[in-house]
Amino acid sequence: MNTMKALSEETIKKIEKVVGKDGYSTRTADRYAYGFDASIFQSSPDIVIQPKSTEQVSGIMKIANAEKIPVVARGAGTGLCGSAVPIKGGIVLDMSRMDKVKEISVGDTWCIVEAGCVYNDINAALSKYGFQFPCAPGSAEAATIGGMVALNASGMKAVKYGATRDFILGLTFVKADGEIVHAGTKTIKDSSGYQLARLLVGSEGTLGIITEIVLKMATKPKAAASVLAAFKSAEDAGKCVSAIVAKPLVPAACELMDRVSIEAVNIALKNPLPDCQALCIIEVDGEPEVVDRDLKTVEEIATSVGALTVTATKDKAMIAKWANARSSVMVALSSLKPGHSSVSLADDMIVPVSKIPDAVVAYQRIAKKYNVVVATYGHAADGNLHTKMLLNPLSADDWIRGEKAVNEIFDVTVALGGSVTGEHGIGISKAPDFQKERATAMTTIKAIKNAMDPNNILNPGKMEQWEGSILKNLRYPCPEFMTQS
Numbered sequence: 111m112n113t114m115k116a117l118s119e120e121t122i123k124k125i126e127k128v129v130g131k132d133g134y135s136t137r138t139a140d141r142y143a144y145g146f147d148a149s150i151f152q153s154s155p156d157i158v159i160q161p162k163s164t165e166q167v168s169g170i171m172k173i174a175n176a177e178k179i180p181v182v183a184r185g186a187g188t189g190l191c192g193s194a195v196p197i198k199g200g201i202v203l204d205m206s207r208m209d210k211v212k213e214i215s216v217g218d219t220w221c222i223v224e225a226g227c228v229y230n231d232i233n234a235a236l237s238k239y240g241f242q243f244p245c246a247p248g249s250a251e252a253a254t255i256g257g258m259v260a261l262n263a264s265g266m267k268a269v270k271y272g273a274t275r276d277f278i279l280g281l282t283f284v285k286a287d288g289e290i291v292h293a294g295t296k297t298i299k300d301s302s303g304y305q306l307a308r309l310l311v312g313s314e315g316t317l318g319i320i321t322e323i324v325l326k327m328a329t330k331p332k333a334a335a336s337v338l339a340a341f342k343s344a345e346d347a348g349k350c351v352s353a354i355v356a357k358p359l360v361p362a363a364c365e366l367m368d369r370v371s372i373e374a375v376n377i378a379l380k381n382p383l384p385d386c387q388a389l390c391i392i393e394v395d396g397e398p399e400v401v402d403r404d405l406k407t408v409e410e411i412a413t414s415v416g417a418l419t420v421t422a423t424k425d426k427a428m429i430a431k432w433a434n435a436r437s438s439v440m441v442a443l444s445s446l447k448p449g450h451s452s453v454s455l456a457d458d459m460i461v462p463v464s465k466i467p468d469a470v471v472a473y474q475r476i477a478k479k480y481n482v483v484v485a486t487y488g489h490a491a492d493g494n495l496h497t498k499m500l501l502n503p504l505s506a507d508d509w510i511r512g513e514k515a516v517n518e519i520f521d522v523t524v525a526l527g528g529s530v531t532g533e534h535g536i537g538i539s540k541a542p543d544f545q546k547e548r549a550t551a552m553t554t555i556k557a558i559k560n561a562m563d564p565n566n567i568l569n570p571g572k573m574e575q576w577e578g579s580i581l582k583n584l585r586y587p588c589p590e591f592m593t594q595s
């Protein structure tokens with residue numbers, strides 16, 4: 111699908127003038143490596159450029175816009191939907207050299223970070239002052255803040271602390287034509303017209319290149335505790351989640367795992383979890399006396415909805431062990447069935463919390479109908495359910511059944527009042543169903559894109575622009591659906 115003609119010597123010279131000799135690569139190995147993210151897709155760029163400043167990004171965008179070269183921004187490439195895969199070739203703009211925490215203002219409770227800054231590095235810097243940026247995705251060791259803003263990423267703590275968008279006070283971005291824009295403020299709130307910084311949230315590199323972010327900081331909790339409750343069915347685990355939220359009680363995290371997820375983790379990590387049909391891991395945090403009170407309430411609720419066992423702990427090592435077991439599901443799944451891989455299909459649906467039990471039952475029914483193994487787990491207290499499919503990635507028939515199951519899972523999700531993605535974004539793998547789900551917004555979305563990027567050079571072909579089946583450009587050697595590049 112790469113429709114680019116190779117870049118001319120003259121264009122490469124212009125690029126070198128902006129970023130220097132060590133600021134770009136056209137080597138085959140680099141182009142190949144930058145053709146992947148963590149999704150099921152692959153397509154190589156023509157050049158990889160590693161800018162060091164907003165001015166260099168602006169210089170590159172001016173060249174790309176004049177010559178109509180596609181540009182795909184890239185953080186760590188951990189996205190799961192193909193958002194950073196350059197399906198039209200052109201430039202991959204690797205932001206990883208812009209990785210500084212530039213300023214921390216304790217009195218104003220914000221910090222300024224460059225877009226390529228890694229999540230864990232931001233928190234290591236804030237932690238010294240008793241602050242945190244609490245949106246940890248499962249990929250916290252690698253994910254960059256630019257990628258997190260562009261996807262509105264979040265994680266286990268979103269139910270209490272919110273998603274990335276809730277921490278953005280302002281940001282600097284470079285438009286398709288190279289103009290540098292400072293959006294938002296360094297104040298906790300502002301009402302100065304359009305919230306332009308928010309427009310870039312969830313834009314997946316299609317509206318501008320984010321170079322710097324002003325992030326609001328949250329205080330770190332003084333105490334934490336966790337409950338692990340085992341259930342005889344995924345439906346009962348779903349009922350536990352709904353009952354906690356309805357109490358009302360806001361947990362710091364509330365993770366649900368079904369039978370397939372538990373089995374996979376117990377094989378891969380040598381039995382850290384009880385052998386049961388489903389479980390919930392519920393974390394509470396805050397002042398010590400609040401933690402004690404909430405812990406007791408969670409134990410009572412889990413028991414009242416029929417938990418088989420309820421185990422509570424304040425031990426940091428045990429809390430970390432359970433959290434790690436849950437975080438390992440995605441990787442552990444591939445060890446479940448020989449010859450099969452865990453693939454990110456229908457990986458991130460969100461439904462109203464009260465519909466969690468219905469969603470879990472429906473996903474299991476659909477998996478059975480299409481004879482695919484589907485693991486369901488996720489941040490259930492905010493309604494965010496992940497599924498991963500186990501497929502033989504060399505079998506065209508498996509992919510076709512997988513795609514049919516995906517479509518039906520998304521239809522059920524939307525019918526329950528939900529959305530195709532809670533945190534991973536659209537990219538390619540959710541594009542057809544996103545277009546269906548947001549049908550009434552498509553004209554407006556296309557008009558915004560056209561106004562911001564009239565030459566359509568920023569991450570073209572994704573989201574609202576994707577056409578047809580998602581079974582194209584696959585990274586796996588399945589000849590029917592392989593990439594051409």
Ligand SMILES: Cc1cc2nc3c(=O)[nH]c(=O)nc-3n(C[C@H](O)[C@H](O)[C@H](O)COP(=O)(O)OP(=O)(O)OC[C@H]3O[C@@H](n4cnc5c(N)ncnc54)[C@H](O)[C@@H]3O)c2cc1C
Binds near residue numbers: 318
């Ligand atoms: C094991 C694993 C666990 C994960 N767990 C979670 C989770 O719990 N929650 C969650 O939300 N996600 C999760 N993810 C998905 C992913 O890690 C996150 O969405 C993360 O925020 C992506 O960041 P990145 O730097 O890797 O972005 P990339 O994958 O490099 O890019 C993602 C998108 O952002 C755009 N982009 C990147 N940088 C910029 C920039 N500076 N300006 C403009 N656009 C930009 C890209 O063009 C692309 O469209 C997980 C992934 C893995 C592999």
